[in-house]
Amino acid sequence: xxxxxxxxxxxxxxxxxxxxxxxxxxxxxxxxxxxxxxxxxxxxxxxxxxxxxxxxxxxxxxxxxxxxxxxxxxxxxxxxxxxxxxxxxxxxxxxxxxxxxxxxxxxxxxxxxxxxxxxxxxxxxxxxxxxxxxxxxxxxxxxxxxxxxxxxxxxxxxxxxxxxxxxxxxxxxxxxxxxxxxxxxxxxxxxxxxxxxxxxxxxxxxxxxxxxxxxxxxxxxxxxxxxxxxxxxxxxxxxxxxxxxxxxxxxxxxxxxxxxxxxxxxxxxxxxxxxxxxxxxxxxxxxxxxxxxxxxxxxxx
Amino acid sequence: xxxxxxxxxxxxxxxxxxxxxxxxxxxxxxxxxxxxxxxxxxxxxxxxxxxxxxxxxxxxxxxxxxxxxxxxxxxxxxxxxxxxxxxxxxxxxxxxxxxxxxxxxxxxxxxxxxxxxxxxxxxxxxxxxxxxxxxxxxxxxxxxxxxxxxxxxxxxxxxxxxxxxxxxxxxxxxxxxxxxxxxxxxxxxxxxxxxxxxxxxxxxxxxxxxxxxxxxxxxxxxxxxxxxxxxxxxxxxxxxxxxxxxxxxxxxxxxxxxxxxxxxxxxxxxxxxxxxxxxxxxxxxxxxxxxxxxxxxxxxxxxxxxxxxxxxxxxxxxxxxxxxxxxxxxxxxxxxxxxxxxxxxxxxxxxxxxxxxxxxxxxxxxxxxxxxxxxxxxxxxxxxxxxxxxxxxxxxxxxxxxxxxxxxxxxxxxxxxxxxxxxxxxxxx
Numbered sequence: 001x002x003x004x005x006x007x008x009x010x011x012x013x014x015x016x017x018x019x020x021x022x023x024x025x026x027x028x029x030x031x032x033x034x035x036x037x038x039x040x041x042x043x044x045x046x047x048x049x050x051x052x053x054x055x056x057x058x059x060x061x062x063x064x065x066x067x068x069x070x071x072x073x074x075x076x077x078x079x080x081x082x083x084x085x086x087x088x089x090x091x092x093x094x095x096x097x098x099x100x101x102x103x104x105x106x107x108x109x110x111x112x113x114x115x116x117x118x119x120x121x122x123x124x125x126x127x128x129x130x131x132x133x134x135x136x137x138x139x140x141x142x143x144x145x146x147x148x149x150x151x152x153x154x155x156x157x158x159x160x161x162x163x164x165x166x167x168x169x170x171x172x173x174x175x176x177x178x179x180x181x182x183x184x185x186x187x188x189x190x191x192x193x194x195x196x197x198x199x200x201x202x203x204x205x206x207x208x209x210x211x212x213x214x215x216x217x218x219x220x221x222x223x224x225x226x227x228x229x230x231x232x233x234x235x236x237x238x239x240x241x242x243x244x245x246x247x248x249x250x251x252x253x254x255x256x257x258x259x260x261x262x263x264x265x266x267x268x269x270x271x272x273x274x275x276x277x278x279x280x281x282x283x284x285x286x287x288x289x290x291x292x293x294x295x296x297x298x299x300x301x
Numbered sequence: 302x303x304x305x306x307x308x309x310x311x312x313x314x315x316x317x318x319x320x321x322x323x324x325x326x327x328x329x330x331x332x333x334x335x336x337x338x339x340x341x342x343x344x345x346x347x348x349x350x351x352x353x354x355x356x357x358x359x360x361x362x363x364x365x366x367x368x369x370x371x372x373x374x375x376x377x378x379x380x381x382x383x384x385x386x387x388x389x390x391x392x393x394x395x396x397x398x399x400x401x402x403x404x405x406x407x408x409x410x411x412x413x414x415x416x417x418x419x420x421x422x423x424x425x426x427x428x429x430x431x432x433x434x435x436x437x438x439x440x441x442x443x444x445x446x447x448x449x450x451x452x453x454x455x456x457x458x459x460x461x462x463x464x465x466x467x468x469x470x471x472x473x474x475x476x477x478x479x480x481x482x483x484x485x486x487x488x489x490x491x492x493x494x495x496x497x498x499x500x501x502x503x504x505x506x507x508x509x510x511x512x513x514x515x516x517x518x519x520x521x522x523x524x525x526x527x528x529x530x531x532x533x534x535x536x537x538x539x540x541x542x543x544x545x546x547x548x549x550x551x552x553x554x555x556x557x558x559x560x561x562x563x564x565x566x567x568x569x570x571x572x573x574x575x576x577x578x579x580x581x582x583x584x585x586x587x588x589x590x591x592x593x594x595x596x597x598x599x600x601x602x603x604x605x606x607x608x609x610x611x612x613x614x615x616x617x618x619x620x621x622x623x624x625x626x627x628x629x630x631x632x633x634x635x636x637x638x639x640x641x642x643x644x645x646x647x648x649x650x651x652x653x654x655x656x657x658x659x660x661x662x663x664x665x666x667x668x669x670x671x672x673x674x675x676x677x678x679x680x681x682x683x684x685x686x687x688x689x690x691x692x693x694x695x696x697x698x699x700x701x702x703x704x705x706x707x708x709x710x711x712x713x714x715x716x717x718x719x720x721x722x723x724x725x726x727x728x729x730x
Contacts, residue, residue: 068624086624184593187586188606188640195613195637202620298597 028204029053029070036061036076045080048072048087049204057094064099067106068204081117084108085202091116146262154255157226161250164223167292168250171224171285172231174296179281181296182224186284193217217283223292224282229253327515331454332463338406338447339467339650340474341498345413346440347475349420349487350376354433357420357484364426370686372430376437377679381671383441388667391445397663399453399517400506402446407502409443414499417488441671448666451654452520457529458596464650465592468643472584476577476639482570520659528655528662529599537656537665539715541672543604544652546708547645548677550611554701555638556685558618561694563628568635576632583636587643600648600655604712607648610641612705619698627694649674 027034029048036042038058045063046053048070055061055076064080065072069087074095081099082089086106091097093113101108101116110116161168175182193213200210230246233253261278265271288296354376358369387405391397416436423432455463478490505513519525530536558564571577594602614637621629653669654662688697 178597180593181597184590187590191637191640192606192610192613195617195633198633199613199617199620202624 028207035059038076046078047204047207050087055095057092066201068202069106150255150258153258154251156222157229157250157254158247160223160226161230161247164292165246167223167289168227168230169246170289170292170295171227171282172229172234173227174285174289175224175228175281176231176235178296178298181298182281182284182288183277184284185288186280186282189217189283189287190280220286220291221279221283224285225257225278226250226254227285227292228278228282229257232257327512327519328456328459330512331516331519332459335450335454336463336467336470337498338410338450338502339464340471341410341495342443342447343467343471343646344474345417345491345495347471348478349417349484349491350436350440352482353484353487354429356482357423358426358429361484362423362425362429364429367686367690368426369429370682372433374679374682374686375430376433376440377675377682379434379437380441380444381675381679383438384444384667384671384675385664387442388445388664391449391663392660397449397660399450399520400513402449402453402663403502403506403513405446406443406450407499407506409439409446410495410499410502412439413443414492414495417492417495420484420488444670445663445667448653448670449663451651451666452526452528452657452659452662453516454519455654456519456524457527457655458524460651460655461592461594461596461647464595464647465588467650468591468646469585469588472588472639472643472646473581476569476581476584477574526659528657530652530656531658531661537669540600540652540656541669543708543712544645544649544669544673545677546704547604547607547611548649548674549681550608550615550701550705550708551642551645552678552681553685553704554611554615554618554698556681557689557694557697557701560689561627563630564618564635567628567630568632579632580635580639583639584643587640588647591644591647595647595651600652601712601716603644603648605709605716607641607645608705608709608712610637610644612702612709614638614641615698615702615705619695619702622695622698 027042027044027046029046029051033052033054035054035056036059038056040056041060041062042055043062046055046061046065048065048067050070052071053073055072055074055078057075059076061076061078061080065074065078065082067082067084067087067089071087072089073092074082074090074097075092076094077096077098079098081102082091082097083102084106088107088109090109091101091111091114093111095111095114095116097114097116099117101110171182197210197214200206200213227250230250230253233249233256237249257278261271261275264274285296286292351373354373355366355369358364358372359366391401391405396402413436416432416439420432423429451460559569566572568576568580591603594606614634617634617637621627621631621634649670653666656669657665685697
């Protein structure tokens with residue numbers, strides 16, 4: 001029952017993300033001619049590997065444009081960034097680029113009068129794509145936003161601990177009893193995984209797989225962090241306290257950890273390091289326990 | 302020739318007895334001594350031998366690049382053969398004690414100091430050939446001695462971390478201090494510390510000190526003298542093959558990348574100190590991670606990461622060459638490369654002693670280092686010379702990436718279907 005719920009929840013999240021205005025929408029152009037006409041809106045990102053694309057005056061792309069090849073003419077508006085790794089890109093005088101223009105290669109022509117948020121000329125192709133993930137500063141958060149975030153985190157912890165108690169327990173045990181191993185694996189996974197994701201994005205055809213991988217890694221990291229928090233409560237308070245209930249332990253532990261990290265984040269440097277360590281250990285614990293399916297095995301010969 | 306662990310010996314595991322291993326001054330001193338020895342030897346090898354000699358041969362003596370490359374391959378062969386021969390002689394004569402190994406290692410180090418001092422006197426190809434042959438012989442003699450000292454100086458449980466420390470320091474120094482790859486710079490940089498280090502080693506090796514006797518007795522203690530894989534059976538050949546392929550992939554790929562000025566000048570030989578510090582940081586991080594994983598999960602857990610990283614990084618270079626015309630300035634690629642190099646260096650430093658006991662360590666270390674590191678270097682150098690002249694960079698990288706991917710596939714299959722011998726299991730409850 002629990003496994004079915006997890007699968008359904010995961011599938012639901014994916015479907016929600018794949019909607020017309022969802023975060024995974026977009027257009028992948030491999031060949032031929034394509035036009036985002038006046039009054040039309042392309043939701044999501046635009047990936048151009050080859051072929052010709054015209055964003056006409058009055059046309060709009062809500063995401064960013066990645067150009068690895070082909071020809072792109074922009075006379076309309078792009079809400080995100082334009083990253084050019086290869087091919088030819090022209091921004092006409094009517095073009096409105098709200099994000100940044102990043103160049104790692106190819107030919108870029110910007111007509112006088114074109115509106116460009118910021119032009120960041122980078123010789124580094126990989127940086128160009130990584131840089132696209134850095135969005136503009138978040139708007140000022142409304143009062144009580146932290147409480148809402150905390151409640152969401154606790155709700156997530158409760159759901160995970162209720163739906164997959166074994167996974168949470170195993171990841172927590174791995175982090176608590178041998179913290180260096182999950183941390184080391186987490187470091188490797190983050191470095192290699194990020195490189196792999198960028199590389200997969202470059203292939204264009206693997207973008208959906210890259211997105212799925214990233215989503216799975218984020219989910220696994222979150223589960224690992226919940227496991228760590230739950231285990232901390234167990235060890236600090238003893239198994240007999242809190243009725244020995246995993247769900248309650250996970251909720252209390254995750255809330256405490258989130259508050260502690262928020263407090264530590266007020267300190268420069270130390271906050272970032274602490275958060276990075278927790279996140280890395282969370283990801284590592286999920287991986288060393290084979291996605292939470294088995295106990296951590298040490299020292300195989 | 303090889304002897305199984307005796308009845309009184311036992312395998313050192315992560316059990317309570319091992320956990321109670323005393324952190325005595327002799328343990329700390331031994332670990333520090335080995336870190337110094339490995340670090341010094343590796344920095345010397347990474348800088349003057351691998352980078353300085355090609356520069357000296359081509360720039361100072363004006364020899365063709367191919368000729369110098371063949372000399373480097375010859376040096377690798379002499380090193381490998383000497384290592385095995387010296388190990389055999391040590392075994393036959395029964396000179397496998399701590400003091401005997403230390404003396405050979407100190408003479409090898411002192412010889413390298415003298416060679417470094419006289420390098421500037423070499424004036425032609427014959428002289429350089431002679432210099433390289435002597436250097437190869439001295440390096441080869443030092444291999445079984447230095448690697449054999451592991452069983453005297455470092456308890457089994459510490460080996461991953463000691464190997465990590467030596468790797469981190471060696472690569473950090475080599476990456477940050479060697480901005481200019483010129484033989485003169487390396488000689489000036491290395492001679493003072495090498496001279497001091499060799500002098501200390503000589504005094505320690507030939508002057509009778511009670512402290513040395515304490516260290517010498519360690520190899521009779523199972524916590525030092527019996528490696529974690531000794532007696533497990535069937536571990537040596539897979540380790541040899543895996544490390545041979547890894548060394549080959551690294552050397553074969555790197556030799557071509559450093560022949561590509563755009564890549565070289567943007568990373569390993571960058572004029573920006575920050576670039577080299579980043580690469581050094583990647584090396585240090587990789588060494589620390591490898592130290593932890595080797596200690597707690599064993600060497601097999603690292604092989605997949607090593608092959609995977611090498612495959613990924615060579616595919617990235619290949620992508621850059623194919624779609625972007627090559628010459629990317631991105632530091633992500635050399636940093637990732639550095640990470641992979643550190644991972645396998647830690648394994649190479651620790652694994653041979655861990656496959657051995659106190660008696661077999663000199664021969665297994667010699668075979669391991671000679672057959673994997675130096676033979677792979679010889680073969681990759683010879684092949685790279687030919688390919689540099691006949692094949693484009695793209696094709697070269699295709700083969701390196703393909704080799705790494707095949708290695709990754711084989712490791713994955715072995716991991717899934719291979720036997721597992723868990724020493725302990727951390728339970729969720």
